[in-house]
Amino acid sequence: MPTMADVAKRAGVAISTVSYALSGVRPVSPETKQRIQQAIEELGYHPNLLARGLAGKPTRVVALLFPAAPRGLSQVQLEFVSGAAEVASRTDHALLLWTSAGEDQQVLRLAMEGLVEGLILMEIRLCDPRVVTLRKLGYPFTMIGHCQDNEGLSFVDFDFEEAARVSVRHLAELGHRYIACLTYSPAPLEMGYGPAVRSKRGFETALEENNLNGLACVYDGSPQQAYQVMWQVLAAEPSTSAVIVTSDLAYPSIVQATTDFGRRIPHDLSLVAFMSQRGAELATPPLSYVEIPAHEMGRIGAELLIERLEGKEQQPTQLILPAQLAVRSSSGPPGAHRSVIQVHSQQGITGSVESSTKVSRTIYRKKGESP
Amino acid sequence: MPTMADVAKRAGVAISTVSYALSGVRPVSPETKQRIQQAIEELGYHPNLLARGLAGKPTRVVALLFPAAPRGLSQVQLEFVSGAAEVASRTDHALLLWTSAGEDQQVLRLAMEGLVEGLILMEIRLCDPRVVTLRKLGYPFTMIGHCQDNEGLSFVDFDFEEAARVSVRHLAELGHRYIACLTYSPAPLEMGYGPAVRSKRGFETALEENNLNGLACVYDGSPQQAYQVMWQVLAAEPSTSAVIVTSDLAYPSIVQATTDFGRRIPHDLSLVAFMSQRGAELATPPLSYVEIPAHEMGRIGAELLIERLEGKEQQPTQLILPAQLAVRSSSGPPGAHRSVIQVHSQQGITGSVESSTKVSRTIYRKKGESP
DNA sequence: GTGAAAGCGCTAACAC
DNA sequence: GTGTTAGCGCTTTCAC
Numbered sequence: 001m002p003t004m005a006d007v008a009k010r011a012g013v014a015i016s017t018v019s020y021a022l023s024g025v026r027p028v029s030p031e032t033k034q035r036i037q038q039a040i041e042e043l044g045y046h047p048n049l050l051a052r053g054l055a056g057k058p059t060r061v062v063a064l065l066f067p068a069a070p071r072g073l074s075q076v077q078l079e080f081v082s083g084a085a086e087v088a089s090r091t092d093h094a095l096l097l098w099t100s101a102g103e104d105q106q107v108l109r110l111a112m113e114g115l116v117e118g119l120i121l122m123e124i125r126l127c128d129p130r131v132v133t134l135r136k137l138g139y140p141f142t143m144i145g146h147c148q149d150n151e152g153l154s155f156v157d158f159d160f161e162e163a164a165r166v167s168v169r170h171l172a173e174l175g176h177r178y179i180a181c182l183t184y185s186p187a188p189l190e191m192g193y194g195p196a197v198r199s200k201r202g203f204e205t206a207l208e209e210n211n212l213n214g215l216a217c218v219y220d221g222s223p224q225q226a227y228q229v230m231w232q233v234l235a236a237e238p239s240t241s242a243v244i245v246t247s248d249l250a251y252p253s254i255v256q257a258t259t260d261f262g263r264r265i266p267h268d269l270s271l272v273a274f275m276s277q278r279g280a281e282l283a284t285p286p287l288s289y290v291e292i293p294a295h296e297m298g299r300i301g302a303e304l305l306i307e308r309l310e311g312k313e314q315q316p317t318q319l320i321l322p323a324q325l326a327v328r329s330s331s332g333p334p335g336a337h338r339s340v341i342q343v344h345s346q347q348g349i350t351g352s353v354e355s356s357t358k359v360s361r362t363i364y365r366k367k368g369e370s371p
Numbered sequence: 372m373p374t375m376a377d378v379a380k381r382a383g384v385a386i387s388t389v390s391y392a393l394s395g396v397r398p399v400s401p402e403t404k405q406r407i408q409q410a411i412e413e414l415g416y417h418p419n420l421l422a423r424g425l426a427g428k429p430t431r432v433v434a435l436l437f438p439a440a441p442r443g444l445s446q447v448q449l450e451f452v453s454g455a456a457e458v459a460s461r462t463d464h465a466l467l468l469w470t471s472a473g474e475d476q477q478v479l480r481l482a483m484e485g486l487v488e489g490l491i492l493m494e495i496r497l498c499d500p501r502v503v504t505l506r507k508l509g510y511p512f513t514m515i516g517h518c519q520d521n522e523g524l525s526f527v528d529f530d531f532e533e534a535a536r537v538s539v540r541h542l543a544e545l546g547h548r549y550i551a552c553l554t555y556s557p558a559p560l561e562m563g564y565g566p567a568v569r570s571k572r573g574f575e576t577a578l579e580e581n582n583l584n585g586l587a588c589v590y591d592g593s594p595q596q597a598y599q600v601m602w603q604v605l606a607a608e609p610s611t612s613a614v615i616v617t618s619d620l621a622y623p624s625i626v627q628a629t630t631d632f633g634r635r636i637p638h639d640l641s642l643v644a645f646m647s648q649r650g651a652e653l654a655t656p657p658l659s660y661v662e663i664p665a666h667e668m669g670r671i672g673a674e675l676l677i678e679r680l681e682g683k684e685q686q687p688t689q690l691i692l693p694a695q696l697a698v699r700s701s702s703g704p705p706g707a708h709r710s711v712i713q714v715h716s717q718q719g720i721t722g723s724v725e726s727s728t729k730v731s732r733t734i735y736r737k738k739g740e741s742p
Numbered sequence: 743g744t745g746a747a748a749g750c751g752c753t754a755a756c757a758c
Numbered sequence: 759g760t761g762t763t764a765g766c767g768c769t770t771t772c773a774c
Contacts, residue, residue: 001485003751014761019753026754029759049484050430051751053421054766061467061486068460069453072649072666078449081468082440089439089470096432096467097452099460113420114372114767115432115465115486252652278443281623282653295443374767385745390769397770400743422767425750485751 002043010039022047053114062088062305063096063116065107065130067123067186074249075279076294080122080144083298091306100130111139118305120144124155126192142305144297145194146318154308156300156319160195160246160274163290163323164202165209167244167272170288170325172210174270176242179207179214180233182254184247187220199246199274215240219250226253234261242270248279272325280326291326373414381410393418424485433459433676434467434487436478436501438494438557445620446650447665451493451515454669462677471501482510489676491515495526497563513676515668516565517689525679527671527690531566531617531645534661534694535573536580538615538643541659541696543581545641547613550578550585551604553625555618558591570617570645586611590621597624605632613641619650643696651697662697 008015013032020026021036028036039045053059064084066077073081081097088095096116100107107130111119117140121130124145134141135153143155164181171179181203185196200216207214215237219229230253234240245254251273255265263269273280273287276294280287300319307313379386384403391397392407399407410416424430435455437448444452452468459466467487471478478501482490488511492501495516505512506524514526535552542550552574556567571587578585586608590600601624605611616625622644626636634640644651644658647665651658671690678684 005751015751016753016762017760020760023753027759032759046480046484048425048751049486050421050424051485051766052753054419054425054768055751055753056766057753059421063465066456069457072450072457073453075446075449075649075653078446078453079443081452082444082449085437085468085470086440086443088468094434094467094469096465097456097459098465099456109417113417114422115420248653278446279653282446282619282650376767386768387746387770388744391744394769398743403743419767422750423769425752426767426769427750428769 001048002045003048004045006043007036007039007045010043011035058309059115059117060092061094061096061116062118062120062302062309063098064120064302065098065100065122068099074247076248076276076292077122079276079278079294080298080301083295083300084120084302085298086295087299087302087306093306095302107133111137118142118309120301120305123186124157124194126194126197140305140308142301142308144301146320147194148192150316150318152316154304154316154318156297156304156321157194158292158297159320159323160198161202161205163274163292164199164244164246165206166323166325167290168203168206168210168212168214171242171244171270171272172212174242176270177212178237178239179212179242179244180237180240181214181216181244182226182229182233182246182250183216183218184226184250185218185220195246203244223250223253226250227257230254230257231261234258234263240269242272245271245273248273248275251275251279251283288325288327290323293321297321372419373416374419375416377414378407378410378416381414382406429680430486430488431463432465432467432487433489433491433673433680434469435491435673436469436471436493439470445618447619447647447663448493450647450649450665451669451672454666454671455491455673456669457666458670458673458677464677466673478504482508489513489680491672491676494557495528495565497565497568511676511679513672513679515672517691518565519563521687521689523687525675525687525689527668527675527692528565529663529668530691530694531569532573532576534645534663535570535615535617536577537694537696538661539574539577539581539583539585542613542615542641542643543583545613547641548583549608549610550583550613550615551608551611552585552587552615553597553600553604553617553621554587554589555597555621556589556591566617574615594621594624597621598628601625601628602632605629605634611640613643616642616644619644619646622646622650622654659696659698661694664692668692 004015004018008018011018013036017028017032018036021028021033049059064081066073066081069077085095107119111134119134119139119141121141121143122145124131124143124147126148128147131143131147131153143153144157146155146157168179181199183196183199185193187193196218200218203214203216215233217229217233219225234257243254245251254271258265258269265271271287272289274290274292277291280289280291304317375386375389379389382389384407388399388403389407392399392404420430435452437444437452440448456466478490482505490505490510490512492512492514493516495502495514495518497519499518502514502518502524514524515528517526517528539550552570554567554570556564558564567589571589574585574587586604588600588604590596614625616622625642629636629640636642642658643660645661645663648662651660651662675688
């Protein structure tokens with residue numbers, strides 16, 4: 001494997017000249033540059049990233065910390081990955097996938113090993129130990145999700161609370177009086193997994209607002225468990241005529257359990273699921289769903305980090321993408337158009353709309369925090 | 372950020388002693404080790420990966436090269452990623468995601484930059500320029516997919532040819548006489564994208580074997596294009612009563628086009644799709660599908676590479692996972708059980724079954740290449 | 743059992 | 759416009 005020294009020797013110049021010719025930090029005469037270029041090609045030289053990094057240059061490597069998934073990641077989580085990967089690739093960064101098992105510990109390790117310049121965190125809890133650690137260290141990171149206290153942090157999230165409210169409202173309008181809401185949380189809810197807590201809260205608020213009865217269930221396990229929970233829900237409260245499923249992981253279980261229980265969808269039971277568009281398209285009978293713009297979220301998470309690393313944006317950016325209830329278009333190719341029934345609104349926070357590459361982003365900043 | 376020198380100073384020993392205490396390559400007295408350990412903790416020291424790598428130690432970083440996906444990756448491709456990530460995490464490796472745009476060029480760059488120890492390639496063509504390059508370099512890599520000439524290479528693939536044959540046979544048994552097969556290929560078929568070529572061949576062979584008529588279509592674009600192609604197929608040949616879809620990316624388009632055309636599934640048209648289990652579960656009416664064990668393939672791809680890197684396995688391993696036609700179980704939680712209708716067989720290659728963590732692997736080696 | 747010192751391949755002063 | 763050289767943080771001889 002040829003080194004810079006090899007190139008220098010072959011071109012008959014000093015090592016530093018090669019370095020400067022490549023970086024352009026210092027002028028190099030055209031002839032020299034030419035000879036160096038030739039030597040590089042003849043030798044098939046490629047700069048060594050390790051050495052470059054050790055000498056203090058940015059490595060252009062960012063990491064995505066994702067949860068250890070015993071049963072594989074959900075569609076939504078995978079789309080976070082693909083979104084982040086897209087941005088990394090576009091900005092000439094490498095994306096390191098890291099499974100965070102030991103929480104806190106692992107985070108530190110990655111952060112300190114010098115290879116990775118910044119972190120994207122997924123599966124954020126309301127009080128997340130990783131966030132506490134990284135913040136203390138002043139290490140660059142962004143979150144897909146957000147905590148209770150996000151002072152000075154950048155993140156992109158989806159408005160799960162509103163998503164649940166929109167779903168309930170929709171079901172109420174359809175005439176349902178008793179609604180169940182099934183939420184996935186990777187650990188006891190007490191640990192405060194954001195989407196679970198917020199969906200549940202939104203669901204409960206909406207029940208009150210619409211003067212309905214219902215039941216919120218949280219399960220933290222396998223598809224099998226989701227199946228059982230759903231079955232129990234149907235058995236316990238026969239008047240349940242609509243269900244909201246907040247995780248695409250559980251969706252198949254819910255459908256199956258319902259069918260096995262002897263109810264037909266959508267005749268005997270209405271279903272609203274939180275899903276990525278891709279996931280919803282696979283569900284053959286047109287499905288009412290709240291689209292989680294997962295790919296987009298992955299993209300933005302990475303963009304925020306990289307902007308920060310490049311020093312472009314020092315102000316923290318906090319995005320909560322709006323929830324919309326969508327129904328699969330009844331004809332035409334998938335993805336072509338969807339009818340939007342209800343759009344987002346949220347209290348206590350000022351919202352302004354800004355155009356983005358693919359969707360309109362709604363940016364919420366706490367008052368007085370304007371850029 | 373504390374360095375080894377800081378630790379050494381604090382512990383009152385030489386740098387090398389710290390190094391040896393950590394690596395265990397040379398005995399260090401218990402007391403010294405103790406003092407060093409304490410210094411490490413007090414300082415919050417973490418070894419620098421870059422320096423370690425530069426000094427000749429393995430970096431424990433492997434990369435997964437995945438295709439630039441204008442419209443996001445398919446479910447199957449994403450599962451390759453999650454499978455590989457799982458293994459990397461388990462074996463204490465980091466997984467670098469790299470989007471290969473400039474083919475050949477990029478591959479080289481990664482390989483030479485010194486950071487990455489080995490590559491996993493996806494989207495393999497029958498004659499793949501990346502493979503040619505890497506092989507010439509003697510750089511460690513494995514493939515998810517395989518080429519025409521795989522002499523000395525390790526790979527895991529899925530038996531697309533048999534998958535198509537099994538599907539046709541199944542449809543023939545159901546009484547269908549005219550079958551269409553829709554295949555996705557990211558580029559003109561002439562470039563020889565493995566799964567496309569092999570599915571098509573399997574389909575054509577099976578038509579002959581079963582004395583049927585049919586049509587094989589390849590589309591290389593968007594869901595919209597898939598929709599149009601499907602529509603044209605139905606319009607051109609009204610007797611088409613069954614369709615095989617070899618990519619989960621196209622599945623929604625196909626279903627939608629069929630419905631819009633005025634045919635009902637499965638009443639007027641039978642569908643068999645190649646999908647991951649997760650994808651199939653999302654399709655609500657029980658779907659006949661050939662399960663592409665994508666997560667498993669990603670896992671094996673990574674395992675083969677890492678085994679090779681650790682020097683455990685120098686013999687190339689070539690796996691072609693068998694194709695099975697599955698039908699969604701009509702009750703019980705998803706993933707619990709599936710009925711297997713047909714299993715794999717292939718000519719010209721000797722097969723032997725070996726147990727793996729999750730599925731039974733069938734290993735095919737060319738004759739005379741036995742380990 | 744421990745230290746001193748020579749690299750690994752690169753960048754960035756500091757000379758000239 | 760170019761060469762010389764001191765690090766970056768670690769591993770690993772070679773000495774004691």
